[in-house]
Amino acid sequence: MSSTLLIPAETSQPGAVPDATVQAASARPAAGRDVPRVLSIAGSDPSGGAGIQADLKSIAAHGGYGMAAITALTAQNTRGVAAVHLPPASFLASQLDAISDDITIDAVKIGMLGDAGVIATVRTWLEKVRPAVMVLDPVMVATSGDRLLQESAEAALRDLLPLAHLITPNLAELAMLVGEEPQDSWAGALEQGRKLADATGATVLVKGGHLSGAQCPDALVNTAGLLRAEVIEVPGERVATRNSHGTGCSLSSAMATVQARLGDWEAALREVKPWLAGALGDSARLEVGTGNGPVHHFHHLRPVPQPGAFEALLRAEAEADLDAIYRLDFIRGLVSGSLPEQEFAYYLAQDAIYLNGYSRVLARASALAPTEAEQLFWAGSAQQCLEVESELHRSWLSTRPVRAELGPVTKSYVDHLTAASASGSYAVLAAAVLPCFWLYAEVGKTLHAQFLAAGEPAGHPYAEWLRTYADEDFAAATRKAIAIVDAAGRAGSDGERAAMVTAFKQSCRLEVDFFDAPRLHA
Structure with missing residues (x-):
């Protein structure tokens, strides 16, 4: 029987620690780190709002040490993506090996992968390293509508999903992954989240950002008993802004960082969600670009005034x-x-x-x-x-x-x-x-x-x-x-x-x- 648990975004009630016989050790770090070492495997955004640039800001904003292996080079700004260049997958493998041969990695966030060759390279590396926290943001379609994953690579991406501990698709990507049309209702989105969780065994973060209305809920969905309820919903208010460039990147890398620190997906979401709302609400202060601008990752920090x-x-x-x-x-x-x-x-x-x-x-x-x-x-x-x-x-x-x-x-x-x-x-x-x-x-x-x-x-x-x-x-x-x-x-x-x-x-x-x-x- 499925169950849905609704909790206020403002409260802090970490879920009970699952029994080790119920949850695989790789799904939750044995002990958190004050400064998690987090690797972003993603594309580059020269305008700084999305991709590894957003990931590194997000990781730093949550107290982590950020690293990056670049899967793709893009020519983009706040108005859209003009071009994408994929370096050889062998060079990506060299990046990944160079990092993991020297540095202990507490969490991995995966974003834009580009093609099947890149996905295969990442999969081989993941199966070798087995990071304790792996968050997969299945970057397939940008908010602007630009396609960021070759259609021929979709099957390879689906095969990668079971290696993830948390999957964070937007609603369009969620529908593509379950082979259905995008949902325009929260109930419909949650049902698609259940299907994806069933198919992968992973926890799915269903995001309500692309729905209409004043409310903007998010929910963790897991049908394998790894959470204290099948659906843990965290409500929130929609932030009125046109600046949402890189929101998905920022959310997924923040979740990876906080999970490595706290070891609890529910607690991580309750910490990250209000931070992201503040980053959206303060985004206009950045004054970056004339289109869909970036969020303000460091809105919670203020310059220290000079003496006097x-x-x-x-x-x-x-x-x-x-x-x-x-x-x-x-x-x-x-x-x-x-x-x-x-x-x-x-x-x-x-x-x-x-x-x-x-x-x-x-x-x-x-x-x-x-x-x-x-x-x-x-x-x-x-x-x-x-x-x-x-x-x-x-x-x-x-x-x-x-x-x-x-x-x-x-x-x-x-x-x-x-x-x-x-x-x-x-x-x-x-x-x-x-x-x-x-x-x-x-x-x-x-x-x-x-x-x-x-x-x-x-x-x-x-x-x-x-x-x-x-x-x-x-x-x-x-x-x-x-x-x-x-x-x-x-x-x-x-x-x-x-x-x-x-x-x-x-x-x-x-x-x-x-x-x-x-x-x-x-």
Whole structure:
């Protein structure tokens, strides 16, 4: 009795290890390798999207060491195949022997073979080497419709199929191999997969990529009891793209690589399928060709930003808020000395309240910091808040009556930092606290320069504040904080960097509001 097992593509539930008396040892490697040595026996695509070029990228993308023996040379691009040249089969035999005489091969992927002579050469070599994993992609017809296997070689290819552990035809090739018309339904494709599995004893990967509709399922089919169900179906969503050149090559070589690492076809498919969906979805980023372009094999990798790159991004994000701060009446009055005393007193009172909460957040940053140097930096900054800067507030406020109630902007700012602290992300928290260093240092340096340019007028009521925030120790601490956040941003994922930018921008906006609050509430 046949059975069909449907599993979500996102879950990871490897199948039970088959009993050795049930499954031949050659169908599954005895032990996986962290870096499988994978040989692609296939044709060459000079445009880089299919054939051995796609195979080698796919193998590398899954952590394997790729090798290639070339069966055919093609003249092709993203618009189609213009010509095919088959080197002598004897030279292919020399390639294969040179590799296997020296290197242990953990998996083999076979693609385009071209003619019966090439197929016979490959068969002879396979029977001698007996690789533990052999994936056969029966390249007969390209997606573009170009025929890639001579009709006279089809019988030889069918004879080769029983040597494979996994066969990965597209729907047109599947129909040709079972002598039927291509199916336009998933049920019909699965039935043809059963027939091919029956005839060969191999596992067949039935692919739904050429069907219509929003769904794009794939299924492993084996009628000899080598899987935990006769049909293991993995659903998926269709990716809307015209760039699918080399998809079959990439899928088959990825399956060979991951199978050599994991030793489980089901687990391999569940790892490879989402990767291939991402490679299709990100394919437009490559901008290769004007026809059916290639997939992006390394979509899951991102270039590591250079030092200072994330800092530059944050600096650009902060520019508008810095400009807004310089335009505030509070700042203009502060540098000229004309700021009403009650506004400055309100600002200092709120700053004292803020720094109390800010020091706690810095202590939390110290607890989350990944290195001792960063732990000490944030802890020292928290202590600085409570000692040096708070002393300025106390000395001023002790002689001037002012309300010390928590203001709405102060509350919003502390709440924002507390939320970043509770997020559990050190990088996000560091980005959230940075503007209190960076914007203050920028503003302090600018205002102090203006103060000096005015000749440090005697009797300026806010001279001490201007000197405090132009202090070189504070500037050095700011540079350190910027470097920490830049490094965290460069090391983080795209999602974490986006969260860091959001937290940073919110703190910048709150800095503007904090400087403007005295005008509204004093």
